[in-house]
Amino acid sequence: MKKESANTPLPAARTSGYGLLDSISSPADVRALRLEQLPELCADIRRYIIDHLSVNPGHFASSMGAVDIVVALHYVYDTPDDHLFWDVGHQAYAHKILTGRKEAFVNQRKKGGISGFPSPLESPYDTFITGHASNSISAALGRAIADRNTPGREKCKTVAVIGDASISGGLAFEGLNNVANNPNNLLIILNDNEMSIDANVGGLHSYLSELSTSAGYNKWRSKLYNAFRRKGVVTEAGKGRIQRFANSVKSLVSGKQNIFEGLNIRYFGPFDGHDVIKIVKILNDIKNMETPRLLHLHTIKGKGYKPAEENPAKWHAPGLFDPETGEKISKDSKDSPLPWQEVFGRTLVELAKQDERVMGVTAAMPSGTSISRMLEIFPHRTFDVGISEGHAVTFSAGLATGGKRPFTAIYSTFLQRAYDNIVNDVCIQGLPVTFCIDRAGLVGEDGVTHHGLLDIAYLRCIPNMKVAAPSDEETLRNLMFTSLHSEGPMAIRYPRGKATTKCWQTEMKVIEIGRGRTIDVHEDSDIAVLTVGPLLHEAKKAVESLKTKGIKTDLYDMIWIKPLDTALLEEIAANHKTIITVEDGIITGGFGTAVTEWCRDNHIDIEVITLGAPDSWVAHGTVAELRHDCGYDASGIESTILSLVKKES
Numbered sequence: 001m002k003k004e005s006a007n008t009p010l011p012a013a014r015t016s017g018y019g020l021l022d023s024i025s026s027p028a029d030v031r032a033l034r035l036e037q038l039p040e041l042c043a044d045i046r047r048y049i050i051d052h053l054s055v056n057p058g059h060f061a062s063s064m065g066a067v068d069i070v071v072a073l074h075y076v077y078d079t080p081d082d083h084l085f086w087d088v089g090h091q092a093y094a095h096k097i098l099t100g101r102k103e104a105f106v107n108q109r110k111k112g113g114i115s116g117f118p119s120p121l122e123s124p125y126d127t128f129i130t131g132h133a134s135n136s137i138s139a140a141l142g143r144a145i146a147d148r149n150t151p152g153r154e155k156c157k158t159v160a161v162i163g164d165a166s167i168s169g170g171l172a173f174e175g176l177n178n179v180a181n182n183p184n185n186l187l188i189i190l191n192d193n194e195m196s197i198d199a200n201v202g203g204l205h206s207y208l209s210e211l212s213t214s215a216g217y218n219k220w221r222s223k224l225y226n227a228f229r230r231k232g233v234v235t236e237a238g239k240g241r242i243q244r245f246a247n248s249v250k251s252l253v254s255g256k257q258n259i260f261e262g263l264n265i266r267y268f269g270p271f272d273g274h275d276v277i278k279i280v281k282i283l284n285d286i287k288n289m290e291t292p293r294l295l296h297l298h299t300i301k302g303k304g305y306k307p308a309e310e311n312p313a314k315w316h317a318p319g320l321f322d323p324e325t326g327e328k329i330s331k332d333s334k335d336s337p338l339p340w341q342e343v344f345g346r347t348l349v350e351l352a353k354q355d356e357r358v359m360g361v362t363a364a365m366p367s368g369t370s371i372s373r374m375l376e377i378f379p380h381r382t383f384d385v386g387i388s389e390g391h392a393v394t395f396s397a398g399l400a401t402g403g404k405r406p407f408t409a410i411y412s413t414f415l416q417r418a419y420d421n422i423v424n425d426v427c428i429q430g431l432p433v434t435f436c437i438d439r440a441g442l443v444g445e446d447g448v449t450h451h452g453l454l455d456i457a458y459l460r461c462i463p464n465m466k467v468a469a470p471s472d473e474e475t476l477r478n479l480m481f482t483s484l485h486s487e488g489p490m491a492i493r494y495p496r497g498k499a500t501t502k503c504w505q506t507e508m509k510v511i512e513i514g515r516g517r518t519i520d521v522h523e524d525s526d527i528a529v530l531t532v533g534p535l536l537h538e539a540k541k542a543v544e545s546l547k548t549k550g551i552k553t554d555l556y557d558m559i560w561i562k563p564l565d566t567a568l569l570e571e572i573a574a575n576h577k578t579i580i581t582v583e584d585g586i587i588t589g590g591f592g593t594a595v596t597e598w599c600r601d602n603h604i605d606i607e608v609i610t611l612g613a614p615d616s617w618v619a620h621g622t623v624a625e626l627r628h629d630c631g632y633d634a635s636g637i638e639s640t641i642l643s644l645v646k647k648e649s
């Protein structure tokens with residue numbers, strides 16, 4: 001493909017001309033191939049992914065690394081009657097391409113196109129929705145047991161695919177702990193690439209890197225068990241005891257303790273996860289085993305594309321790139337404002353230099369949250385705990401009991417996983433943990449599982465919690481500084497994407513908690529627009545446009561969702577007929593609800609119109625497209641006000 005300039009978008013990728021892949025429209029077509037053709041098909045799929053993701057960005061390295069596993073699974077298993085459960089879903093592009101969505105892949109992650117993640121609403125081959133890590137084992141176990149107890153489906157097979165980072169999550173351990181408690185035929189495939197978005201951390205990662213087993217031992221063990229069972233020496237009731245004894249013998253012989261077989265899960269591997277013919281043979285060998293088992297496959301993230309193999313972290317979701325050279329193609333100019341998370345990361349370093357109590361905590365997202373900035377300078381005061389959001393929050397609470405001031409940076413959608421920890425371990429004790437909530441609001445192309453629309457609603461109802469949303473970089477810095485110099489928990493939410501200004505590194509100051517600010521007021525204005533967060537700038541556009549139409553609208557940046565600026569609200573209510581609230585979150589239980597409740601509780605008879613995300617799931621598209629659809633971009637705000645004026649005239 002010809003290289004283009006940075007200012008010229010690359011042409012759309014073709015959907016034909018990919019060898020064997022051109023003849024594939026369903027997994028049945030894959031199963032019709034000869035075994036020796038599968039490596040060629042894998043190569044064709046990788047070319048297809050490279051060409052398409054170079055012009056329509058998505059999750060690149062993970063999907064490239066899992067191609068051989070995907071092909072082998074659809075070759076061996078009778079999907080969709082047999083069920084595949086994907087963990088996170090970053091690795092499932094080959095699965096989508098092989099299951100009737102090859103042409104639709106051109107518009108994946110675009111508004112109206114297919115999702116970037118598996119979804120049962122999209123295809124019968126997608127058994128379970130994905131997007132958050134560590135759930136595949138639990139979900140697959142439930143389906144395996146459901147099929148086992150459904151007449152006519154007893155022989156259906158169930159496979160859970162999980163990565164080495166995801167398997168370190170607490171939910172994965174809960175699933176593993178229950179796998180052997182009930183009869184099932186679940187196969188767990190551990191896709192071990194020794195890499196998540198950032199480098200893997202923790203003892204389990206080190207363990208997986210060294211784990212090995214003997215194929216000869218497994219063959220010997222199976223023969224011996226079957227012989228004993230035929231002679232009546234082993235019964236089903238005594239199977240568990242025999243398994244535990246055999247596992248002990250294996251540990252003694254190999255000199256290694258196998259954590260999976262310690263849980264009575266048969267372990268096979270590790271094997272080369274890119275030898276598709278070998279994987280097929282192994283899957284056929286273990287396919288009909290009536291016992292839970294785990295197949296450990298080593299893979300390379302970004303396999304088949306040298307730049308991604310050499311730097312998988314940067315190629316997790318690389319954006320536009322030239323497929324021939326690997327050169328990234330950026331639409332941003334050098335004068336563009338920094339991303340919000342970068343402002344957070346640099347400010348955190350400043351705070352850490354000022355105050356040795358400052359600690360940084362994140363859950364597998366040091367680069368995504370820019371807490372990596374602090375990790376470089378203060379490695380002993382910065383902690384990446386892996387895909388363990390609940391632990392991250394409780395760990396932060398423990399730091400706070402020791403006099404530290406943790407700033408815990410987690411994406412809004414992932415913080416949902418730690419709700420009980422926020423309530424019980426932080427807020428009941430009133431501990432000074434600062435939750436820096438990245439990707440708050442609509443996030444765009446990652447879609448429904450990644451939008452951060454619920455945090456306002458689920459945080460503002462917690463006693464002791466303070467919740468704020470800055471509209472600009474200076475306010476974000478001041479909120480972080482204020483949190484460091486105040487007591488109790490505090491949440492600061494900010495969105496994905498670029499911030500607003502280039503000159504943001506001003507001297508930080510403590511701002512009054514629960515105090516908003518007046519942006520633009522006029523005499524004789526009956527309408528007040530109240531915003532929280534960067535939507536202030538959308539509201540400014542609407543207000544300026546309305547001025548040209550002779551409509552006066554007052555504008556306020558409330559900053560604080562909890563506690564509300566009640567003094568300012570009293571002033572607003574006394575001088576206006578209508579309040580319009582604007583938030584980048586779900587309306588139900590959100591900022592607008594808080595304002596409405598305050599008016600009701602104070603017997604103030606004023607109309608409150610709330611703009612924000614609807615009480616329904618929002619799909620994928622660009623942030624601008626989705627804000628427009630939800631009615632809270634500049635045109636949506638203006639339209640709401642024009643309708644109100646028209647109704648009153």
